[in-house]
Amino acid sequence: MNLYRRNNRHGGVRPLMVATLLVALVLALDLLAGGIVRDQARSAAALVWSGMGNAHEGLRQWNFFADRRELLEENRALTSEVASLSALRLENDIVRAENTALRDLLAVPEHGRAVATARVLSRPHASPYGTFVIGAGSDDGVSVGDHVLAPGSISLGRVAEVSAGTAVVEMFLRNGNEVEVIIAEDALVSVAGQGGSTGLSEVPRSITVAEGDPVLLPNSGFAIGTIGRIQTPPAAAFQQVFITVPLNIQTLRFVRVMSL
């Protein structure tokens, strides 16, 4: 027998039942009204994300916490990085010009049409579902299925839902998602997403792959990443190929939206 007197000062279960019913009502309203509640929620969250993004940017530019020596070292590192990037850009320009000339010669159309440049509102790591929100929507011409590209024509994912000023992007390499890709020029293989910026593929040993090779999406002309690491267990018929996105998607600030 319980000799302790029950303490009811925290209230009964009635508030919980009311909250449960209210949440069920809101979800039903959202489903019936075609996502009106989630649009409002995202618009409100977009204001918070933009505000925090601006504040972060302001602090970064202010450089309040950096001392002189750190700045000098950073300046030196950035100068050398700019030099190497300039060389790469020059090479890239030459290859692009050559590519355009060849496309014109063969009458092959360009891959995709640029729709918008959008700010990344929510950090990809904040979502449990491998999604993130960008600050461009149907008002900017974004539509469901558009590719969302990081610098370097790396397609991070596709637009899954659009509202007037925001869009939800589903990443290709999100957990539990499988995507077909082309590696080693013409081998079509399946990659299992492992959480946003990494994926794993089991490739037959007969296919020769190398670290740094691009991983392309079929019929799009976009890459979803590069081959990061290759493991070949001695007795296995397959080699494990790890795919990585060669940039930090958590610090990405802007993306391009392309329509195929």
Next chain:
Amino acid sequence: MYVRPLITGIAFASALFAPPWMPMICAGALALRWRAWEVLPLGMLIDMLYLPAGQFFLGIPFPATLAALVLLWGFEPLRRQLMAT
């Protein structure tokens, strides 16, 4: 006295800015100690922001909202014991 609003604030802020385990821990702490109805809107907010309409996650619709429901109602017997002391 201010612990519950503080954890609630952290939970909602981390739903927007932090990795998913952060609001999960906050929701667990709230649901374990109090009949924290605010865990439900927290779960719903996560679903509304990040889950595209009409889509499931691992075959489950509104997973964060359902997880919040399970937490709140599942911890009720344990919470009754905690509150009885």
